[in-house]
Amino acid sequence: MDESFTPHITILKREERNEQIFRAAEETPAVGTSQAAIMMARLARIAVYVLAAALPLWFAPVAISIDFGREIAFGVLIVIATLFWLLSVLVSGEFRFHYSPLLLAGGLILAADMTSAILSPTPFLSSFFAGPSAERIPTILAGLLLMILISNLFKESRSILRLLYILVFSGALAGAHTAIQLLFGVSLLGTFIPIASGIEFNVVGTINGAMLFYAILLGITIPLAIRAQNSVIRYALTVGAGIFAFNLLLINFRNAWIVLLGASIILFALSFKDMRLKRISGARVDYLAALGLIALSMAFILIRGVVIKDLSLPDEVGPSHLGTLRIARSGMDKGPTPILFGSGPGTFGLDWNAYKDPAVNQTLFWNVRFDQGSSWMFTRVATVGAVGALALLLFFGLSLALFLRILLTRESDDETPTSTSAFLGLVGVMIAAFVYPATLTFVLMLFLTAGALLALASSANDSADNGLWRIGYRAIPLNNAWGIFISSLVIVFFLSLGIGALYLETSRFRAALAAQKGTEAFANQKWPEAAAEFDRAATIESKNFLHHQRRVQARTEQLRAIIGRAAAGENVQDEFQRTIAQAAADIQTATALYPMDTSLWITQGQLYELVIPFIAVAENFARSSYERAAELSPNNPSIRVDIGRAMLILADRIGREAAAKQGKEREEALASYTDALKQAKVALDEAVRQKPDLADGHFLLAQAALRLGNIPEAIASVERVKQAAPLDIGVAFQLGVLYFQSGNAAKSEEEFKRAVALNDNYSNARYFLGLLYDQKGDKAAAIGEFTKIQTLNPDNQEVKTILTNLKAGRGALETIVPPAKPPAERLNTPVKVK
Numbered sequence: 001m002d003e004s005f006t007p008h009i010t011i012l013k014r015e016e017r018n019e020q021i022f023r024a025a026e027e028t029p030a031v032g033t034s035q036a037a038i039m040m041a042r043l044a045r046i047a048v049y050v051l052a053a054a055l056p057l058w059f060a061p062v063a064i065s066i067d068f069g070r071e072i073a074f075g076v077l078i079v080i081a082t083l084f085w086l087l088s089v090l091v092s093g094e095f096r097f098h099y100s101p102l103l104l105a106g107g108l109i110l111a112a113d114m115t116s117a118i119l120s121p122t123p124f125l126s127s128f129f130a131g132p133s134a135e136r137i138p139t140i141l142a143g144l145l146l147m148i149l150i151s152n153l154f155k156e157s158r159s160i161l162r163l164l165y166i167l168v169f170s171g172a173l174a175g176a177h178t179a180i181q182l183l184f185g186v187s188l189l190g191t192f193i194p195i196a197s198g199i200e201f202n203v204v205g206t207i208n209g210a211m212l213f214y215a216i217l218l219g220i221t222i223p224l225a226i227r228a229q230n231s232v233i234r235y236a237l238t239v240g241a242g243i244f245a246f247n248l249l250l251i252n253f254r255n256a257w258i259v260l261l262g263a264s265i266i267l268f269a270l271s272f273k274d275m276r277l278k279r280i281s282g283a284r285v286d287y288l289a290a291l292g293l294i295a296l297s298m299a300f301i302l303i304r305g306v307v308i309k310d311l312s313l314p315d316e317v318g319p320s321h322l323g324t325l326r327i328a329r330s331g332m333d334k335g336p337t338p339i340l341f342g343s344g345p346g347t348f349g350l351d352w353n354a355y356k357d358p359a360v361n362q363t364l365f366w367n368v369r370f371d372q373g374s375s376w377m378f379t380r381v382a383t384v385g386a387v388g389a390l391a392l393l394l395f396f397g398l399s400l401a402l403f404l405r406i407l408l409t410r411e412s413d414d415e416t417p418t419s420t421s422a423f424l425g426l427v428g429v430m431i432a433a434f435v436y437p438a439t440l441t442f443v444l445m446l447f448l449t450a451g452a453l454l455a456l457a458s459s460a461n462d463s464a465d466n467g468l469w470r471i472g473y474r475a476i477p478l479n480n481a482w483g484i485f486i487s488s489l490v491i492v493f494f495l496s497l498g499i500g501a502l503y504l505e506t507s508r509f510r511a512a513l514a515a516q517k518g519t520e521a522f523a524n525q526k527w528p529e530a531a532a533e534f535d536r537a538a539t540i541e542s543k544n545f546l547h548h549q550r551r552v553q554a555r556t557e558q559l560r561a562i563i564g565r566a567a568a569g570e571n572v573q574d575e576f577q578r579t580i581a582q583a584a585a586d587i588q589t590a591t592a593l594y595p596m597d598t599s600l601w602i603t604q605g606q607l608y609e610l611v612i613p614f615i616a617v618a619e620n621f622a623r624s625s626y627e628r629a630a631e632l633s634p635n636n637p638s639i640r641v642d643i644g645r646a647m648l649i650l651a652d653r654i655g656r657e658a659a660a661k662q663g664k665e666r667e668e669a670l671a672s673y674t675d676a677l678k679q680a681k682v683a684l685d686e687a688v689r690q691k692p693d694l695a696d697g698h699f700l701l702a703q704a705a706l707r708l709g710n711i712p713e714a715i716a717s718v719e720r721v722k723q724a725a726p727l728d729i730g731v732a733f734q735l736g737v738l739y740f741q742s743g744n745a746a747k748s749e750e751e752f753k754r755a756v757a758l759n760d761n762y763s764n765a766r767y768f769l770g771l772l773y774d775q776k777g778d779k780a781a782a783i784g785e786f787t788k789i790q791t792l793n794p795d796n797q798e799v800k801t802i803l804t805n806l807k808a809g810r811g812a813l814e815t816i817v818p819p820a821k822p823p824a825e826r827l828n829t830p831v832k833v834k
Contacts, residue, residue: 040088045153047081048146052163055444056171056213059203061193064512064519066203067133067440072505072512074444078142079505081149083498090491098151100454100471102402105395106144106447112388113137113345119337120344125594129544131346131371134438135383143447150451151458160452161418164220164425165233167448171217172240175247178202178210182250182311200313204441208316211248211256212436216428216445218244219263222293223417223424226286245296252300252307255435261297262431263424264290270407270420286417317365318437323357324373328382330355342385348372351382353598353633360635361691367638369598376438396430402471403453419456425449511541518550527558531582538586548590549603555583556607563610580615583607601629602642609646612653619650640687641696645827647680648703655707680704688730695764698734699829702741706825711742729758733765741824745772763789763831770802771823774812782806793831 051074060069089095114137120126127137154160181187181199190197202210218241225237248256268290275284300307319327331351332339343351349371360366373379380389403423426449429442436442457471518533534551541547559579566572587604594600605625608618623646630639651673658669681704687697705714715738722731736751749772755765770785783806790799802812813822823830 034091037088037092040084040091041153044081044084044088044149045159047077047084048149048153049163049166051077051081051146051444052167052448053170055167055441055448056174056217057203059196061195062512062516064516065133066195066205068512070203070440071133071139072509074440075138075142076502076505078145078149079498079501081153082145083495085149085153086491086495086498095476096152097474097476098148098454098458098472099474100151100402100458102395102398102450102454102471103148103151105391105398106147106450108391109388109395110137110140110144112341112391113140113384116341116384116388117345119341120347121596122344122594124543125545126344126347129546130344130594131349131383132438134376134440134443135346135348135372135379137345139440139443143443146444147447147451147454150448151454154452154455155458157418157456160422160455161224163448163452164224164418164421168217168221168224168237168240171214172236172243174203175214175217175240175243178214178247179243179250182247183309199311205439206316207251207313208253208255209436209439209441211251211253212259212432213441213445214244214247215256215259216263216425216432218248218260219267219424219428220421220449222289223267223286223420226289227417249300249307250309250311251313252303252305254301254304255432257297257300258435259428259431260293261301263428264293264297266424266427267420268294273408317368319352319370319373321374321378324375324378325381326357327351327355327373328378331382332385338385340385340387342381342383342388345383345388346371347596348379348383350596350598350632353636356635358635358690361637362693366691367636372437374437375435376433376442378434379437392433396433399426399430399450399453403457406457419453422449422452422456426453507540511537511544511547514540515547515550518554522550522554522557525557527554527561530554531558543593545590545594545597545600548586548593549600552583552587552590552603552607555579555586556603556610559583559607559610563614576614580607580611596632598629598633598636598639601625601632602639605629605642605646609642609649612646612649619646622646635690637687637690637694637697640683640690641694641700644680644684644687644697644700644704647676647683648700648707648827651676651680651707674708677704677708691730692725692728693730695730695733695762696829698730699737699764700827702734702737703825703827705738706741711738714738715742727758729755729762732758733762736765736768737824740768740772745775748772761792763792764829767799767823767830771812774806779806779809782812786812789831796831798830 054070054073054077058070058073059066060073062069114127117123117127117137122130130136133139150160150163154163177188181201185199187197187199187201190201195201200207204210204213221237221241221244225234225241228234228237248260267286271284271287271290275287327348328342328351331343331354349369352370373382377389377392380392403419403426407419407423425445429446429449432442433446454471514533514537518530518537521527521530521533531551531554534547534554538544538547538551559576562572562576562579566576584607587600587607591600591604602625605622608622608625611618612622623643626639626643626646630636630643633639654669654673654676658666658673661669681701684697684701684704688694688701691697702714705711708714715735718731718735718738721728722735725731732751732755736748736755739745739748739751749769752765752769752772755762756769759765766785766789770782770789773779773782773785783803786799786803786806790796790803793799798816801816805812805814805816817823820826
């Protein structure tokens with residue numbers, strides 16, 4: 001073997017000289033190295049061990065998101081480990097660092113993402129606050145730092161083995177908890193922590209994501225269990241592998257079996273190579289285990305459905321691979337910059353709004369914004385462009401080339417299986433990147449396994465070989481005046497950055513706690529308290545547009561309550577003006593921070609729509625806000641409904657004003673009234689064109705017809721549509737409402753029954769059917785309809801009140817209308833479809 005070309009690897013090639021050097025590097029201080037430096041390095045390694053233990057288990061008990069607490073905790077651990085490592089360098093008088101081509105490839109990923117963010121319309125937001133946490137620049141930076149830390153701090157195979165043991169055993173605990181949840185429908189953690197109470201709860205995020213994680217851990221565990229020297233450890237590892245496999249059988253997620261299949265094929269190839277080259281008679285255990293895993297994976301890739309128990313878990317929905325690439329291609333049509341660098345990290349949700357296929361509107365997920373594509377790799381094509389996707393592919397390809405080359409050229413069979421296990425983990429994450437969206441766990445697992453392999457593959461001697469494949473360590477002595485001075489400045493600078501990063505993470509957590517309190521107050525309808533907490537969060541984290549948006553939503557509800565108090569005769573003019581001014585300033589701040597986000601413009605439109613009856617120019621701001629949202633999300637029919645509803649509210653205001661005028665002024669007001677209704681009809685017609693079964697759109701079209709006074713003409717028009725599309729559920733509902741408004745109960749009942757026949761869960765049609773039955777005196781039938789509605793919409797307070805009335809022998813709408821408007825005259829469907 002060419003010694004100048006092949007790295008000397010302790011774990012793969014046990015040469016006595018190298019083993020001594022590796023042990024000396026970790027256990028024995030070099031000449032002039034202080035005990036303080038050794039202690040700092042050990043503390044840095046402990047921080048990494050804690051991270052490995054926390055990766056499968058840790059989450060913060062905050063209701064914001066699972067990833068949020070994990071992102072902060074892991075970021076803090078990585079920063080702490082980096083600070084201790086830098087301090088060890090500072091006091092040791094020598095900068096010993098790891099080098100390899102893989103570090104350059106990782107740097108290219110970070111550079112591509114940063115360039116993409118800079119070229120995006122909102123660089124700061126794209127970098128730090130947009131999209132899933134796994135795709136943000138700080139997460140990629142944290143992963144790269146983790147890889148650098150492991151490759152520099154873990155200079156002995158036993159340390160890497162210890163790291164993998166911690167990861168596997170911690171993962172086995174998580175897997176055992178998941179299995180108990182799935183089998184018995186109870187979460188042990190949920191007994192103490194409410195957010196962990198769901199049957200599908202896990203720290204990875206989705207249950208399918210957890211199965212992918214367990215498949216990766218199973219690939220890591222098998223070689224460790226087969227070759228473990230200690231019988232107790234071997235038994236514990238075997239139990240852990242059984243836990244991971246059992247979870248895979250419980251869920252039977254096809255992509256998890258694909259990940260396991262890929263890892264098993266690699267294990268089979270390596271085992272078969274060893275058997276042939278070393279002329280081993282008989283089959284080795286790892287060879288047989290690989291064959292068994294391959295057979296098991298292929299069998300369950302073909303087997304669909306329940307294997308052990310029907311868990312009735314909700315389906316996980318996301319864009320297809322083809323749909324994700326279509327979104328990417330649509331963005332690339334905008335010019336060379338999107339082709340090369342995409343729309344910015346974490347901005348797939350914006351791309352989905354802008355370019356989604358109109359056919360999606362005919363599905364149940366028409367109003368769902370997907371913030372990630374079908375997989376990490378395909379999502380990167382859209383968000384960070386060709387350069388960003390190729391940078392990740394280069395990292396994958398270089399990792400395979402470097403580490404496979406080492407594994408295939410090893411000569412001894414006496415080594416521990418650490419390198420094989422780490423490599424199978426790395427391969428598992430790579431495969432997952434092509435079949436599943438990125439999660440924080442997967443990103444950290446990628447760089448953790450890559451760092452472990454780099455540490456194992458690093459050359460113990462500093463030969464003159466500087467070729468492409470060279471992996472090793474170099475040492476720069478810092479024992480002269482200039483070296484000490486410059487290194488001190490550089491290290492202190494990075495120490496200051498690390499301390500600043502810790503402060504920022506602390507601030508983020510404080511802001512998150514304030515936001516959580518605001519969310520709880522919002523849920524309890526304590527609007528002023530909610531706005532105050534969101535104010536506090538926005539003060540701490542002023543660049544996070546979400547805090548500004550949430551306090552606008554709180555103040556919008558606060559305004560709604562103020563308007564209700566005014567209707568009851570209370571003088572609230574000053575409070576009203578103050579609140580609307582605060583809300584307007586808040587939403588302007590939010591839209592200035594992130595003008596590409598559709599939801600912000602909708603929030604602004606909702607704010608101004610609320611005050612259209614009281615402020616003369618509010619309709620202009622409402623409409624322009626909704627139209628901006630429609631530009632950013634052209635195939636979202638609900639935005640057209642928002643425009644139509646705003647115009648109907650304007651028409652109602654103009655109608656009230658016209659009633660108080662005379663002569664020409666009255667004629668002009670009536671003309672404006674008609675014009676507003678026509679504008680509403682144009683927007684609503686476009687909404688139902690985009691989604692023919694859109695209940696809100698058809699309902700408001702009926703309201704427009706009612707206000708225009710041409711219900712017979714509207715009925716005739718919709719009847720013609722019915723002849724052309726007899727199975728259109730939206731047409732059936734609109735006809736039912738029109739007949740209801742005209743007083744034709746028999747035909748109204750017929751149409752609502754037809755709508756329910758087309759969709760048994762059509763709650764709004766059932767609502768009007770229940771009212772019709774109540775009018776006929778058939779209380780039992782009415783109770784049956786509203787009971788079904790309550791099952792489908794358990795949080796609807798009006799439905800609860802109606803059921804109470806009916807069961808008490810009262811009219812369905814008694815105590816509801818008045819003060820509320822009759823259902824057929826409202827500007828929102830009685831049951832809100834989510």
